[in-house]
Amino acid sequence: MTMRLKKWIVTVGGALCIAALFAFLTPSTAKFHSREEMKMFGELTDSLPDYFNGLFSTSGACLQCHGHDPAGIASVTMTGEDVNVVDAWRSTMMANSAKDPYWRAKVRQEVLTNPAHQSAIENTCTKCHAPLGRHAIEVTEIIDYSFAHMLTDTAGLDGVSCVACHQQSTLNLGNEHSGNLHFEQTQIAYGPFESPLVSPMALISGYTPEQSAHISDAGICAGCHSLITETVDLAGNLTGDTFIEQATYLEWENSAYDNGQELARSCQGCHMPKLSEKDPIRLAAGYDTPYRAPFSRHTFAGANILMLNLMRDNRDTLDISATVADYDATIAATSTMLKEGLNMDVEIVNRDADTVYVEVALENLAGHKYPSGYPARRLFLQVLVTDPVSGEVLFSSGELAPDHSLVDEDSPFEPHYDIIRNEDQVQIYEMVMGDVNNDPTTVLERGAVHLKDNRLVPIGFSTTDAQYDSTAIVGAATVDPNFNFEAGIEGSGIDKVRYHIPVNGFFGEVDISIIANYHSIPPKWVEELFTWDDPFVNHFEEMYGEADTAPFQVKTASVTADAYVGINGSGMLPVEIFAYQQEIVVRNLKDARISIFTVAGQLVKEERVVGQNSRIGIPVVAGIYVVIVTTESGQFIEKVYIP
Numbered sequence: 001m002t003m004r005l006k007k008w009i010v011t012v013g014g015a016l017c018i019a020a021l022f023a024f025l026t027p028s029t030a031k032f033h034s035r036e037e038m039k040m041f042g043e044l045t046d047s048l049p050d051y052f053n054g055l056f057s058t059s060g061a062c063l064q065c066h067g068h069d070p071a072g073i074a075s076v077t078m079t080g081e082d083v084n085v086v087d088a089w090r091s092t093m094m095a096n097s098a099k100d101p102y103w104r105a106k107v108r109q110e111v112l113t114n115p116a117h118q119s120a121i122e123n124t125c126t127k128c129h130a131p132l133g134r135h136a137i138e139v140t141e142i143i144d145y146s147f148a149h150m151l152t153d154t155a156g157l158d159g160v161s162c163v164a165c166h167q168q169s170t171l172n173l174g175n176e177h178s179g180n181l182h183f184e185q186t187q188i189a190y191g192p193f194e195s196p197l198v199s200p201m202a203l204i205s206g207y208t209p210e211q212s213a214h215i216s217d218a219g220i221c222a223g224c225h226s227l228i229t230e231t232v233d234l235a236g237n238l239t240g241d242t243f244i245e246q247a248t249y250l251e252w253e254n255s256a257y258d259n260g261q262e263l264a265r266s267c268q269g270c271h272m273p274k275l276s277e278k279d280p281i282r283l284a285a286g287y288d289t290p291y292r293a294p295f296s297r298h299t300f301a302g303a304n305i306l307m308l309n310l311m312r313d314n315r316d317t318l319d320i321s322a323t324v325a326d327y328d329a330t331i332a333a334t335s336t337m338l339k340e341g342l343n344m345d346v347e348i349v350n351r352d353a354d355t356v357y358v359e360v361a362l363e364n365l366a367g368h369k370y371p372s373g374y375p376a377r378r379l380f381l382q383v384l385v386t387d388p389v390s391g392e393v394l395f396s397s398g399e400l401a402p403d404h405s406l407v408d409e410d411s412p413f414e415p416h417y418d419i420i421r422n423e424d425q426v427q428i429y430e431m432v433m434g435d436v437n438n439d440p441t442t443v444l445e446r447g448a449v450h451l452k453d454n455r456l457v458p459i460g461f462s463t464t465d466a467q468y469d470s471t472a473i474v475g476a477a478t479v480d481p482n483f484n485f486e487a488g489i490e491g492s493g494i495d496k497v498r499y500h501i502p503v504n505g506f507f508g509e510v511d512i513s514i515i516a517n518y519h520s521i522p523p524k525w526v527e528e529l530f531t532w533d534d535p536f537v538n539h540f541e542e543m544y545g546e547a548d549t550a551p552f553q554v555k556t557a558s559v560t561a562d563a564y565v566g567i568n569g570s571g572m573l574p575v576e577i578f579a580y581q582q583e584i585v586v587r588n589l590k591d592a593r594i595s596i597f598t599v600a601g602q603l604v605k606e607e608r609v610v611g612q613n614s615r616i617g618i619p620v621v622a623g624i625y626v627v628i629v630t631t632e633s634g635q636f637i638e639k640v641y642i643p
Contacts, residue, residue, distance in 0.1 A: 047321045048090070051154040052206065054140050055183065056132040056167065058158040059095075061205040062086060065284040074285040077275060085162075085298040091322035091330040092300040094160035096311060098130040098150060099318045102521065105540035106444075107147070109529050113443050114236040119144045121445070127179025128224035130156035131164045135183060157319075163207075165220055166190050170212070174219030174249075177226035190215040193283075193292050200287045216296075218258070218266040222249040225267075225373070226470075231448045233436045243433070243447035245375060247470050251368035254467040256460025256491070258367075263459060270337070270367060272296040301333035303371060304520045308334060310547045317543075335552070341366035342379075342456075344516050344555040349498075353507070353595070353628045353635065356385070356561045358499040360514055362429075364456035365493070369471070371429070371455055371518065376442070376525040378430035379456070379554070380406065382515040383420075385501055387508060388560070394510060395501045398426040398517070404549050405523040412440045416454040416476040418483075419498045427497050429455045431474075442528050450474045457484050459493035506601030507564040507626060514558075517551035584616045584627055584640060595628045 050060030067086040069075055075084035089095050097103070107125050111118045123144040126134040133156025134145040150156040164181075166189045171182040189207040196209035214220065227246040231239045244250075249267075256263040273296070275281070280291035311318060312327035322330075343363035350357040360381060364370040371377035382398035397420060399407040406414075408424040413432045417425055434451040435441040454477035461484060462468065477483045477495075486492035503510060521544070530541050584596060594616060595606045604625065607616065629636040 048086070049154045049158055051158075053132065053136045053153075053155045055136040055185070056155055056161075056163050057187070057205055057207065058132065058155055059086065059090070059161045061207070062162045064204055065200060065286065067285070069285040071285075074282045074287075074289070077281060078279050083275070083281065083295065083297055087322075087326055088298040088329070089162075089300065091308070091312070091320075091326035093302055093304055093307065094300050095322070096318070096320055097128070097159040098126075098133075098157050099159065099320060100129070100307065100311070101314070101318065101536070101540040101543055102307060102310075103129055104147075105529060105534075105537045108534050108536040109532055110443060110445055112532050112534060114232060114445055116236060117232075117445065119146065122146045122150075124179065126150055126156065127181070128160070130159070131179070131181065131224075132156060132158055132161055134179075135181060139185070160224075163189060166215065168214075168220055168223075170214045173214055173217060174222045176223040177249075178228050179224055181223045192216050192296070197284070197287065197289050200284050200289075216266060216268055218249065218252060218268070221267040225249045229444055229447055231436070232445045234446070236445075239436060239448070241448060243449075244470050245433070245444055245447055246373050247467075248368045248372045250467045250470045251372060251458060251461075254461050254465040254471050255367055255458035257458065259465075260460050265367060267367070268296060271300055271302070272298060299330065299333045301330065301337040303334065303338055303373070303377065303518065305331055305334050305338070305518075305552050306520045306547065306549060310543055313547070314543050338518055338552060338554050341370055342516060342554050344514070344557060346512070346514055346557040346559050348512070348559055348561050351561055351564055353505065353564060353637065354502060356499075356501040356503055356510060356512070358383075358501060358512060358559075358561075360497045360499065361494055362456060362497070362516065363492075363494045364458055367458055369455040369457055371520075374520075375431045375433055376522060377518070377520050378428055378522060379516060379518050380426060380428040380430075380551075381497065382426075382513075382517055383499060383501075384513045385503070386511050386513075387506065388511045389508065394503050394506060395423060397423050397499075398515075399423075400551075403523050404519075404551060409524075413452055416452065416480065416483075417497065418476075418480045419500060421500045421502070429495075431455060442525055453477075454483070454495075456495055457493060460491045461493065462491055504601065505595065505597040505603050505626075505628075507597070508601065509563045510561045512559050512561060514556070515553050516555040518554050519551040521549065522551075523549070584625070592629050592631045595630070597626045597628070598623065 048060040048063050049058040051058045052061070063086050066075065066084060068082060068084050072080070076082055093100065107121060110121050123134070123146070126145050130150045130153070133150055133153040136155060137143060137145045137149065167183045169182045169184050176182070187207045189201065189209050190212040191209055192211065192215055194211050196211055198208060201207050201209050225246065225248040228242050229245050231241040231243050233239055252258055252267065257265050274294040275297065277293045280293035281295050282289050283292055308327060308331050311320060312324060315322065341364070343365060345361045347359045348356065349359050366372070371379055380398055382400070383395070384393065385395035386393055401407050406426060408426055409428070414426055414428045417427050420427060430452065431450060432452040433441050433447040434449040435446040436448045438449060438451065440451060441447065450472070451474070453472065453474040457473065473483070482496035484490055484492055484494065486494060526544065529537060591610055593606065593608055596604045596616070598604060605616065625640050627638050627640055
């Protein structure tokens with residue numbers, strides 16, 4: 001069928017059914033799908049809601065053309081991979097944003113903390129989590145949209161559905177925040193391709209496709225991925241101040257991905273990765289549509305693997321249409337996103353008799369902070385140093401308890417470190433919210449100040465950028481010369497953490513294991529939440545208790561420090577060391593610290609000597625001992641045998 005004929009059918013017979021439309025198919029195009037196959041496509045809409053609320057259609061309206069094609073023609077790559085947008089989307093956090101049990105529980109926590117604010121809280125939070133219901137109410141009835149509305153609203157429960165993006169207008173694009181979105185008031189669906197085929201979409205969904213570059217603009221994401229809340233005090237009174245709770249879009253603006261040329265990429269460039277220009281696909285099942293390229297996968301991979309696993313395992317309870325296979329694909333894409341967003345290099349810089357010096361360099365390759373978004377999320381380093389022979393643990397930083405909380409985390413929060421020297425110090429990259437009393441809080445309405453924000457910044461991030469006041473580094477990281485600086489130049493996106501690992505005189509080889517862990521919901525973030533007795537909170541607590549809440553291992557590295565055998569400057573000290581009976585004799589030395597170790601690294605004795613000749617008694621059995629003499633000018637090491 002020619003394009004002209006299809007347009008004529010829409011013009012003079014818009015109410016024609018699909019079967020009547022296909023009566024016009026020529027033999028050359030009829031080969032794509034039979035009438036029986038088209039009937040089957042129609043039945044597929046049963047798995048998603050097909051509903052129009054006066055402003056928006058739900059995802060079921062798009063399923064027939066943009067879902068799985070049983071004939072394997074549409075939405076299939078040249079290698080046969082099914083990349084249909086509906087199945088890729090339906091298992092994402094966006095698709096199930098209104099059904100997210102953690103979000104529901106957290107909204108209830110906010111309401112229970114400040115009951116007088118219930119209407120405002122629910123009306124605001126649903127702007128992004130239930131946009132098709134919330135924004136339709138705003139237009140058609142001009143009333144607040146509540147949880148009670150959402151729980152019985154087909155459109156609201158469809159989450160961030162197709163037209164939540166494709167019906168957004170260009171009005172103030174990229175300049176909005178906190179869910180203040182603007183939509184076309186007619187059924188227009190914007191797409192990236194020129195000369196879209198109008199008739200199939202218009203007939204089946206009621207939407208007219210229209211090409212517009214803004215659908216690929218990062219501004220489409222800005223309205224929901226920048227969140228500014230009004231601050232309340234502990235009594236629930238508005239202070240008149242605001243708090244930047246999430247600033248993912250603004251972080252992207254303060255990066256080389258927005259400002260640079262070589263790295264320039266929109267949000268869609270990462271979260272909707274494109275197929276190659278050499279791999280075009282047909283967009284609509286059942287129609288002889290032209291091949292289009294490059295096609296953007298609708299994977300919407302983020303960083304919340306814990307919640308994806310939890311929702312996959314509770315699909316029936318949460319009324320989610322996605323299959324286990326759908327979720328496994330989204331989890332795999334999310335895992336890749338997390339891993340590709342971070343580089344980690346480990347270098348053993350030096351070793352002396354007491355210390356192994358290690359440098360860990362973390363490079364943020366994401367287009368925003370790492371982590372970004374909801375303030376619960378954090379990245380932390382777990383460092384374990386062991387004796388490879390005995391397996392003995394010599395040093396452990398970032399150790400996890402059975403509930404996956406950090407054993408040695410400081411209260412109220414861990415500071416940022418440039419150098420870590422002790423086991424009870426752990427590097428945690430996070431944003432910590434503070435209330436009006438500067439105490440840490442997990443209640444979003446109480447957010448008043450940022451007590452800490454050392455999350456890894458993106459490449460090109462600058463303290464002189466126009467968006468810095470909204471994306472600031474806070475705390476000790478601001479004076480860390482190795483945080484976002486390389487050779488004194490700002491914008492590296494790298495933090496170098498130096499570990500001065502005490503080995504207490506152990507001279508053997510040591511194995512060093514380093515893990516960069518990502519935690520989307522750390523135990524400390526649900527402690528206060530779970531004190532509330534509420535159906536939504538209790539429901540999430542039950543699922544959380546059954547889930548694997550272990551942090552995701554983004555990067556791992558293992559290195560080995562050679563045994564310490566170096567005599568620091570042979571002949572530098574004119575010292576004589578030998579054993580006599582049960583004593584160590586040191587000659588020709590005026591002022592030094594003498595440390596005596598067993599060959600296994602156990603400190604036997606240490607003392608300061610000031611005379612030229614010293615005799616040091618050691619109450620030990622016969623054996624080989626290591627003597628370290630330390631002066632202002634260097635060290636001298638000698639092994640001695642006491643019979």
